Amino acid sequence: MKKKINPRALILLLALLALLTAFPFCVSNYIIQIAVYCGIYIMLAVSLNLLVGYTGIFSMGHVAFFCIGAYTSALLATKLGIAFPLCFIAGGIGAAFIGALVGFATLRLNDIFLAFTTMGLGEVIRIIIQNASFTNGALGVAGIPMPMLAGHKMTRIEFYFMVLILVLILVYLVSRLVHSNTGRTLKMIRDDANAASSLGVNVFRYKMTIMILSCFVAGLAGSLYATFLQYINASNFSISISINIIAMVAIGGMGTISGPIIGAILLQVLPEAIRFLSNYRQLMFGIALVISIMFAPRGLVGLNWKRIPFIASVCEKLKTNNGKEI
Template sequence: MDMKRHHYEDVQFLHGWANKFWFAVFVVLVIAAPYMFPAQLFLISLIGVNIIIALGLNILTGNTGQISLGHAGFVAIGAYTTVVLMQSWMIPFPAALIAGGILAMLFGVILALPALRLEGPYLAIATLAFGIAIKIILGNIPGLGGHNGISVIGMDLGFTMITSEVGIYYVIAGIALVMGIAARNIVKSRVGRAFQAIRDSDIAASAAGINLAGYKTMSFMISAFYAGIAGGLWAVLLGYINPNMFEFVVSIEYFAMVVVGGLGFVAGSVMGAAAVTYLRVNSDNLNSVPVIGWLLDLMSIDLTVQTGVTWVITGIVLILVVVLEPLGLYGIWLRIKIYWRTWPF
């Protein structure tokens, strides 16, 4: 433990050599990933997309305490806006992506309206309905390709196209990194503190001068913006979009990422998104997944050919996390850190 000598050190991003070192290792891994795991590049890119969604959802659910089970709706709005602007309006990818984020953010305001009056399960139902409605509406708007969707070819930057898998990965990784740092800084400063105050005691928060309606709306907007940006990236990564990608169970999956990772922790969003996405992508082949595969082999269960089993596994993991480690993967990480710091005691 090092002494702090200045108030800035309380909020500094990467305070101390250990944090700087591990962050540097992380960045090097992110840069080297396409060469270390070329076969897994799609999975890693998808994890990057989902990290962005989880970061935003964690600000809303983990920090502000407002549940959303309709986040796939925001992702869909971002994805469709980006694709339509890029394909039909010939707008360059960066502008189209940001426009998608902003449109999702505006829908965030719309969803915040009921959120100001609803709490807990009632808010969950309202957001769930929002997510389902967006999916159905998008499937029925003429010109959006109906249930077959639209195909996408790369990121059109105006002067050049990024179409290679590696190129798309680096764009996603770069944006995820920037948005991750931004999320961490928001959570650590005045705005994030206001969100947490609303989560812990809205009465005391408002008595201390926080405009509840304003800050709840802001939290929905930030969260929706993150989802919208991720939607645009996901579309390009997959190469097509259709309404079925934004099924309501996908929203549940995003929610699971945040809970499994650790509610209210930026690092938790990263861990949760990585773990849940990994499980999802390997759902056809669960017997080869570490830990779970070993357990399955131990019980001589072969799930290689089962479909839909990923939801069962996600559900079991969620229950285990809530019961055994409410702080999620981040909580486990914290325990390991404390264990090493105090070792051998």
């Protein structure tokens, strides 16, 4: 089966890539930092979307896996001095392992109970990390080294490119996954788990697989976060981060590839771009969540833009000006 490639989409994609490659060289360190956070949140949102959007597992404790990834990677790097690539993978594996345990316990529950159980487990994990001695307790882990690249410590721009490449690989793999047979099975489980199991699908095994995969990605994101920030503290991984990730997925559009990416960028960049908004970040997240569920239940991506009067009139004008269709 050969897929036709739309030339216009290809050009758009190449232009976007060129922009993403060029832009870190002409902006300040601060903006690069925001871009790296964007990348990390895209990883988190995409991984949560695999659970919520494609399989119908509403996890409210996603931050826990982010936290475990960050701590695993940070502790290995600072206490044992292990190189970054290994810490990175270990962060993912650590999160996936705990994710498997959590999944084993919770995946048989119905949706709302699963949401609260995962949230509870997330809090339990955070509180244990905050009180345990091997994680430095409330002091957090400081002095996490930047990864080495060709004999020198990575600069922020290099780190940005690493994150960019990882995000691109992730998005490619996820889009391959959801368009595969497995992806279709997952959607069937989301729409009707009983029907799926009566057709011979091992629902629990699929859910478990996707849970492990999603937690693995969240753990990788945690490792990147810890390494980039060079300091982590358990109090940074509160429930509100989980809610922010949920907001990104819900506002962008659950069950789509581009939705969580757009949501993550929007919610990460907007408060920074509009200065006076940054104090009201959490408030904006709340309002955006409510509005998106009430008026755009399929998210920004699923919105029928042409039905909004303002945009419709703009489209109309463009049409008459250019004399061609948009």
